[in-house]
Amino acid sequence: MASLLVGVDTGGTFTDIVLLQNGRFKVHKILSTPDDPSRAVIQGLDAVQALDDVRVLVHGSTVATNAVLEHKGARTGLITTAGFRDVLEIGRQTRPRIYDLRVQKLPPLVPRKWRMEVIERLNERGEAIIALDEASLAQALENLHIAGVESVAISFLFSFVNPTHERKVAHAARDAGFSVSASCDVLPEFREFERTSTTVLNAYVGPLMDRYLGHLEHALPSRTSLRIMQSNGGSISSETARQEAARTLLSGPAAGVVGAAFVARASGFEQTITLDIGGTSTDVALINGSIVETTSGTLGGYPTRLPMIDIHTVGAGGGSIAWFDVGGALRVGPRSSGAYPGPAAYGSGGEEATVTDANVVLGRLLPDAFLGGTMTLDRDRAHAAVAKIAEHMHTTIEEAALGIIAVVNANMEAAMRVIxxxxxxxxxxxxxxxxxxxxxxxxxxxxxxxxxxxxxxPTVPGVLSALGMVAADTLKDYVRTVMVPTENALETVNSVLNELEAQGRDDLLREGLTEEQISLERSLDLRYVGQSYELAISFAGDMRDVVERFNLAHEQRFGYSDPHEHVQVVNVRLKARGRTDQLSLERYNPASNLTPEPKETRIAIFGRDNQVLPQTAALYERERLHAGMRFQGPALIIQYDTTTVIPPLWQAQVDVVGNLLLERSVED
Structure with a gap:
């Protein structure tokens, strides 16, 4: 086998592997090994006899994500300016649920006793008001050693303007044996709470990612280039990921969006909404020609300002449990049955009705065709679970199942409306x-x-995140806070961009990219003077043009704009992009027989106008559907990683790259 590109997405249940070569991809799934995720990666590559042929492996890891969600990161300390040790707890003093009298704040990732103050102070221009006190620094490091801290976050006031004090402390902390994350390296941007939170996240997960990636590098052949997926939809070298681990916190969902953009573009679509429904949650994102990013994200309730794809998540998935609220209304999720015991249909002890059970009752999930027939669902248990819901609603089982689907669909629809x-x-x-x-x-x-x-x-919807990793570009993000009015910002902006561009180009060249592969994307964070939020607008060198486009973007996003108001440049941003090899999906000639023969027929239940409508649905196997084939719903398409439901009044067509296109065939 010739050298190939491999994408690996580690999930809670399965590790997905996609091998891409000459436009064709091969898919493999293997059970994850949570105690050591790298073991499943190596076992999976061995199983497909690809370990010795991997040229580039792009990996989306849940190591950092799970460490934060489960509060199992490194023992982390914080060194900050005297008087600011409590910034993590004070935060923005916002109430996420304003009328909840019993709301509990999340505990900071760094307990107060491990937050050390060092005497120093800079003003807003970066000028030293109080020099760095060496004695207080030495005492802080000693206290952290006594506490058994492994990793240290450093965040000083106004270090984004002048990083001198932070760099001195970082050097001393490294010499003392700590893993170090300094805010001037992680996020040189204003807003001390978000900057400190992001730096703490990096310190909290850094040692774990460093050990994990070091172990994986050792297990892979020496000639294999290991790259890690970031939350912004691009990859970085393993070496960079070990230093900037917080950039990988949402790598899996981000890769799914990249994969969706890749396959949609192959079919000729640039404007898409992505819908990723798993067992416990649904992730949605909007692609308007290009993938939309945000710098106002959270993970597990902890803010991060690092760029990430703008993904909206709701607790609605196949394992979401149906229940009744105090008013007697049917609700679905966010509580989930998880992988174990799972839905009642799994036969592992779960007795509460879930979305999966409702789909079994409705004949949309076939018990004998689940996971390609490798797992059989228990129809009787699914019916028994949904029957409890039906009894409470005083309806038939089929009506209750349709109700569960309608409620969970409403939750997903609301998420799609948000983005x-x-x-x-x-x-x-x-x-x-x-x-x-x-x-x-x-x-x-x-x-x-x-x-x-x-x-x-897509052809392989269940492993699209792994495919997205193979298709991802190399991306490096840079930011610098400037805080200048647009009327006299051009000189400052150009000076900062020149510095960032030189840094971005050098970083990508060190990662093995060529000058021809590198492109630099410039943008400015703009706001009306006095606002507390910004919009990122691409910048091509003309300040008047960027202000006009800011006004238009503000009008679209918030419903109003004021062209006469003064505009301020808050941050200068640069995205250094290293284009991947021009990947493309194999294109197929249309089939000679354009009407596929169904394998058999099954009864599937649909609802319309509050009526239960059993329908005879044709059953197709996805691997037997070829380019050019067309057919009408109702139909079920089964494949190893999912089942596709085509309702009545919908039609399907297989396009030249193997994607399935579904459209309404007639109007009511």
């Missing part, structure tokens, strides 16, 4: 790309509810 309608985009202008284990089950009904005209189901 589209609420941000000034019309869903009717987009194509819905559905993936994940349950995405193709619900896609058509969601598209119909939002008026989305078309649904695209």
């Amino acid at each position: 589209s309608v609420e941000r000034g985009s019309d869903p009717r202008d987009y194509t819905l790309v559905a993936f994940g284990g349950a995405g193709p089950l619900h896609a058509c009904e969601l598209a119909e509810a939002l008026g989305i005209p078309r649904v695209l189901i």
